[in-house]
Amino acid sequence: MSDPDQPRADSPSPLWEVFVRARRGLSHTHVGSLHAPDAELALRNARDLYTRRQEGVSLWVVPAAAITASSPDEKDAFFDPAADKVYRHPTFYEVPDGVAHL
Amino acid sequence: MYGNDFAGDDTPGGGLLGEVEAAEADLREAAARKRQEPAGEPGTDLSAYFTGVIEADQKIEPRDWMPEAYRRTLIRQIAQHAHSEIIGMQPEGNWISRAPSLKRKAILLAKVQDEAGHGLYLYAAAETLGITRDELVDLLLAGRQKYSSIFNYPTLTWADVGAIGWLVDGAAIVNQVPLCRCSYGPYARAMIRVCKEESFHQRQGYEILHTLSHGTPAQRAMAQDAIDRWWYPSLAMFGPPDSDSTHSEQSMAWKIKRFSNDELRQRFVDMCVQQAELLGVRIPDPDLRWNAERQAYDYTQPDYDELMRVIKGNGPCNRQRMAHRRQAHADGAWVREAATAYAAKRAEKKETVVA
Numbered sequence: 001m002s003d004p005d006q007p008r009a010d011s012p013s014p015l016w017e018v019f020v021r022a023r024r025g026l027s028h029t030h031v032g033s034l035h036a037p038d039a040e041l042a043l044r045n046a047r048d049l050y051t052r053r054q055e056g057v058s059l060w061v062v063p064a065a066a067i068t069a070s071s072p073d074e075k076d077a078f079f080d081p082a083a084d085k086v087y088r089h090p091t092f093y094e095v096p097d098g099v100a101h102l
Numbered sequence: 103m104y105g106n107d108f109a110g111d112d113t114p115g116g117g118l119l120g121e122v123e124a125a126e127a128d129l130r131e132a133a134a135r136k137r138q139e140p141a142g143e144p145g146t147d148l149s150a151y152f153t154g155v156i157e158a159d160q161k162i163e164p165r166d167w168m169p170e171a172y173r174r175t176l177i178r179q180i181a182q183h184a185h186s187e188i189i190g191m192q193p194e195g196n197w198i199s200r201a202p203s204l205k206r207k208a209i210l211l212a213k214v215q216d217e218a219g220h221g222l223y224l225y226a227a228a229e230t231l232g233i234t235r236d237e238l239v240d241l242l243l244a245g246r247q248k249y250s251s252i253f254n255y256p257t258l259t260w261a262d263v264g265a266i267g268w269l270v271d272g273a274a275i276v277n278q279v280p281l282c283r284c285s286y287g288p289y290a291r292a293m294i295r296v297c298k299e300e301s302f303h304q305r306q307g308y309e310i311l312h313t314l315s316h317g318t319p320a321q322r323a324m325a326q327d328a329i330d331r332w333w334y335p336s337l338a339m340f341g342p343p344d345s346d347s348t349h350s351e352q353s354m355a356w357k358i359k360r361f362s363n364d365e366l367r368q369r370f371v372d373m374c375v376q377q378a379e380l381l382g383v384r385i386p387d388p389d390l391r392w393n394a395e396r397q398a399y400d401y402t403q404p405d406y407d408e409l410m411r412v413i414k415g416n417g418p419c420n421r422q423r424m425a426h427r428r429q430a431h432a433d434g435a436w437v438r439e440a441a442t443a444y445a446a447k448r449a450e451k452k453e454t455v456v457a
Binding site: 012013015032034035037038041052 | 165212223226227229235291292299438441442444445448449
């Protein structure tokens with residue numbers, strides 16, 4: 001993945017991020033990036049580059065410059081609100097012995 | 103055992119693919135582990151954070167802070183690696199039109215296409231460090247960044263294609279499997295992909311040599327001749343001996359590199375001996391013998407003066423390889439221009455329709 005903070009839209013062959021759905025029932029997963037002048041060629045290049053061995057049944061290509069990312073590094077206060085809410089997890093709760101289907 | 107994965111052992115979890123899968127599993131496990139947060143406000147001590155991530159065997163990602171030297175080292179290494187894949191298409195491409203059967207031709211085509219793919223995965227990984235593809239291509243074409251010196255040797259016979267698969271790809275795999283655990287996320291992920299594909303390359307080379315070495319006397323001689331010429335250059339692929347290696351120590355501390363040049367070279371030699379026996383070929387080293395004390399083979403070092411000469415541009419094919427690459431890049435210019443013009447025209451049409 002390239003740095004979305006540095007879009008290179010001015011390049012004649014901009015950068016695209018590639019996502020592959022490996023099998024039906026799975027979500028698309030980021031696999032890498034490539035250069036192509038337009039979306040159609042980006043798809044074809046992605047097929048040749050990332051699915052030579054039947055790695056996928058569906059492809060997404062997204063202009064890298066179109067991605068908005070959460071923060072300049074992967075770990076700032078942006079995610080803090082989730083840090084102190086253990087009660088959002090089922091493991092937080094005590095279940096009396098013998099209760100079924102809970 | 104590294105790369106020693108084709109002596110009838112096809113069980114998952116064994117051999118090279120097992121190593122790659124283990125690296126992949128460790129990557130997930132390390133990501134889930136809690137890390138010791140540096141003291142003080144989060145985000146204030148970037149350097150301590152960086153060191154903490156590396157020490158926890160987690161991955162540095164593109165938008166994390168990193169020391170400038172770490173970034174530069176990675177760009178240099180990943181770019182060199184990418185260039186090697188691209189230039190590496192030439193010696194094998196040389197035999198596509200003359201492969202001895204349609205099956206061999208189709209396989210070789212797929213392999214050379216894979217090399218291009220590996221180059222592109224790696225260029226994409228390098229670009230996450232803030233250098234552009236155009237800059238990387240220019241650096242190669244201007245001769246300011248290197249590629250592996252092994253590709254400056256010629257492929258004189260069909261057996262050379264086998265020797266490249268067995269020895270050159272074999273050595274590359276021994277070098278690359280530890281890179282699946284490199285501390286830089288995009289590089290580690292690219293290497294996992296590359297290594298999974300490389301194991302086919304090494305096997306196809308071994309199969310070519312196996313067929314030749316069980317063929318006519320002329321075919322056997324051809325296989326032996328190829329191994330005689332490729333053995334020492336393959337040993338030299340691991341770089342200068344540890345005593346002369348300039349980049350090693352810092353790269354080890356950053357977990358870019360995991361084993362020293364000499365350790366990897368030894369691993370490669372130990373792996374090849376049994377494979378050569380099964381092929382029925384001779385490794386061209388009269389001093390190659392088992393050392394029970396070290397539990398490893400003693401072997402003759404490659405000619406490092408020759409390695410330096412080739413790196414400096416004076417190998418048998420350096421000029422030819424670069425001239426060919428420049429020509430191919432120039433010949434492709436009209437395709438790039440046409441694709442760009444077409445994309446611009448279509449974008450313009452779309453705008454007119456919207457307006």
